[in-house]
Amino acid sequence: MKTVVEKLTFNPFQENTYIVHDGNSCVIIDPGCFSREEEEALVQCIEANGLTPVAVLLTHGHLDHIAGLDFVNRKYGVDVYLQETDLFTFRGSHIAANLYGLRGFIQPEEPNKLLKGDEILIFGEMEFQVLFTPGHSMGHVVYYNKQDGYVINGDVIMRGSHGRTDLPGGDYPTLKRSIVETMFSLPDETVVYSGHGPETSIGIEKQINPILHF
Numbered sequence: 778m779k780t781v782v783e784k785l786t787f788n789p790f791q792e793n794t795y796i797v798h799d800g801n802s803c804v805i806i807d808p809g810c811f812s813r814e815e816e817e818a819l820v821q822c823i824e825a826n827g828l829t830p831v832a833v834l835l836t837h838g839h840l841d842h843i844a845g846l847d848f849v850n851r852k853y854g855v856d857v858y859l860q861e862t863d864l865f866t867f868r869g870s871h872i873a874a875n876l877y878g879l880r881g882f883i884q885p886e887e888p889n890k891l892l893k894g895d896e897i898l899i900f901g902e903m904e905f906q907v908l909f910t911p912g913h914s915m916g917h918v919v920y921y922n923k924q925d926g927y928v929i930n931g932d933v934i935m936r937g938s939h940g941r942t943d944l945p946g947g948d949y950p951t952l953k954r955s956i957v958e959t960m961f962s963l964p965d966e967t968v969v970y971s972g973h974g975p976e977t978s979i980g981i982e983k984q985i986n987p988i989l990h991f
């Protein structure tokens with residue numbers, strides 16, 4: 778069966794959290810829920826669809842993508858996946874929380890499943906290929922669902938834009954390489970679900986993304 782992608786937008790950074798499911802199991806990607814209401818919205822989405830969470834997938838360890846991880850760990854206690862290099866980013870989240878004044882942020886327990894890149898992850902009917910796409914952060918990965926033609930891409934591509942590279946561990950030439958060599962090798966019709974803002978596609982970004990010109 779085709780998998781379903783549910784999108785919820787959370788926290789002061791307007792981060793997109795995705796719940797991907799096959800009708801039975803779900804994975805929670807980049808849980809950014811921060812307020813009590815946002816935590817309830819996440820649980821509501823899972824329960825209304827009758828889903829059992831089986832894993833948390835992180836594209837990277839930035840504060841806005843893990844703001845709800847401690848809550849999700851305590852609520853569901855499932856495996857948490859992160860690329861091993863991005864533990865650096867993950868461990869700095871409480872410092873970022875102080876800088877941005879995100880009071881009440883709880884530094885979550887470290888992920889127990891460390892990725893390198895190129896793994897195939899299978900959960901129920903869902904299959905994701907892990908693609909290593911550093912540049913926005915040192916160990917950023919995206920989760921590509923080939924069967925259903927989409928990629929959960931975190932902060933690599935945003936519609937008509939791309940992730941910033943001025944944060945610790947960011948590097949513009951590296952991000953450009955990740956987009957041009959890795960992301961643009963996916964089929965044009967691939968839907969791109971971003972960590973911020975609306976969906977786009979690989980074909981659209983090949984036309985409009987400014988990273989091609991700088």
Ligand SMILES: [Zn+2]
Nearest residue numbers: 837839913932
């Ligand atoms: Zn980020």
